Amino acid sequence: MTSPPHDPPSPGVTPWYGTSRASIDLDAISDNVRELDRRAGDASVMAVIKADAYGHGLVPSARAALAGGARYLAVAQLAEAVSLRRAGVDAPLLTWLFAPGDDLTEAVERDITLSAGASWAIEAIGAAASATGRTVRVHLKVDTGLGRGGSWGDGLDQVLRRAAALQAEGAVEVEGIWSHFAWADAPAHPTVRAQQETFEEICEQARRIGLAPPLRHLANSAATLTNPSAAYDMVRPGLSVFGLSPVPDLGSPEDFGLREAMRLTARLVNVKPAPAGQGVSYGHEYVTETDTTLGLVPLGYSDGVPRHAGNAGPISVNGTWHTVAGRVCMDQLVLDLGASSTAAAGDEVVLFGRGVDGEPTAQDWAEAAGTISYEIVTRLGARVPREYVGGEA
Incomplete structure (x- = not known):
């Protein structure tokens, strides 16, 4: 599968002049996911294929990751998720970046899992569920110290309580709760353990409110390779899916059983x-x-x-x-x-x-x-x- 093709073009087809190319080894992607799955132990793999699969091509990389055993896929932008569905990729799929006022109808109808990291987001998801008559799978994004996306403090309590209410109504299914490390590429950094402890405290806070999502995920590529204690129910590698080391100071791809795709x-x-x-x-x-x-x-x-x-x-x-x-x-x-x-x-x-x-x-x-x-x-x-x-x- 090559775009544009190698063969001489048909009449009327713009030729490919062949001055450069990026060759993508789909078997390497599949094998990398298998290795990550092995390292994850009892946790499953959510393969992050955002940004056109880190430049490798969204749809082919998605299929290669699934062939390697990924149970879930994830992309950052809502448009990326919709593109995957339109291409026929029907695996569980999470997306987390959309803005107030965005139309979530197609995402809900195409069974895309949405992330809520703020009060407005969980309200928007609830409204989309009501408009479509569907129950929406949701992963709640919590900020454990990165200081980027997700909720913390009073805002977190509001999101958790509203999510619990919407779940009781049947509008949403809170399937996951997740966060992101600030220093996962430095596994001995004190923030790593501190964020894990905060994450576990938030999961307990959610449980007291009546939420017990079966998929807790915190580990990115670096944590998947270096910190087994952060695996929880699911790991969320991105870069390592494509055979690159997120911690080059600790090991090359081959040191981790990976190969560049x-x-x-x-x-x-x-x-x-x-x-x-x-x-x-x-x-x-x-x-x-x-x-x-x-x-x-x-x-x-x-x-x-x-x-x-x-x-x-x-x-x-x-x-x-x-x-x-x-x-x-x-x-x-x-x-x-x-x-x-x-x-x-x-x-x-x-x-x-x-x-x-x-x-x-x-x-x-x-x-x-x-x-x-x-x-x-x-x-x-x-x-x-x-x-x-x-x-x-």
Whole structure:
């Protein structure tokens, strides 16, 4: 399954020129979920596939995660959840970001689980239940210390009590209660244990009000891999589903039994000799030290390559690593291939793939750009075609 296709286009079909591609290994996604499920013990896996499945493609990744044993799927935006349903993905599905006034009718009719982290949200869900005549599955978002989404204090008590009343009326089924860590990537940080204790206290508070949701979930990727005590009834990994380590200081993907699902490649479109002292790309922030060979890669910041990875981003050409020479431009970047290079136009270059195969990784790019691997894969631009291998491909 490739978009756009590899084969020569039919008459009237816009051709794919093939300068770059992101190859997505669906079997890797499935296998990663199996490993996460194993680590979760008695808890089940909710695979988080928000942001177009971290850039990997929403619908194919959803199906691969389910094939690997995920019991639940989760996306951030309401529109993402509706898109999955329209594509025929009918597994249990949670979404948590919608705004006051948003029409929840289709979500309710399509059996999408909604999250309520504020009084207005539980009221909106109750109204949608009344309008459709359906009982809506709800997961209550509580803030245990992250200071972001969810309720705490008096607001939390209001949400819990209103949810209990709506459940008694048959308007909602409070299926879950959940929260999010602030420092899960630092498992020894004191906030980790403190948030777990707060979460357990809130679950007890809910029970006293008459709510005993069967699905308590707090563990994200980092906690799933490093903190078994946070598994509760369900774990909620995202990044690790796609084979990247959320705690690179503690272990690589292979250390956790994972493998990277995305491999980003391009083809050289220009190779030419350059003399010593030649400035390269805008601003001549790179100047050749000796006579050398320059190679042009047709990917740039409009494709998601970090602009601030100039003179830093790693790229492999015919098995040899090079560093971006000069600035990353909108559509292209340059490599100093060295005087003895035999590279030619059309040769494949690898921006990132699997570390065990000796390729640069998304983590290498994150370190080069001063960011995290989450951003490297998620920011990949829409004009880079995704090619799917394995799984249902």
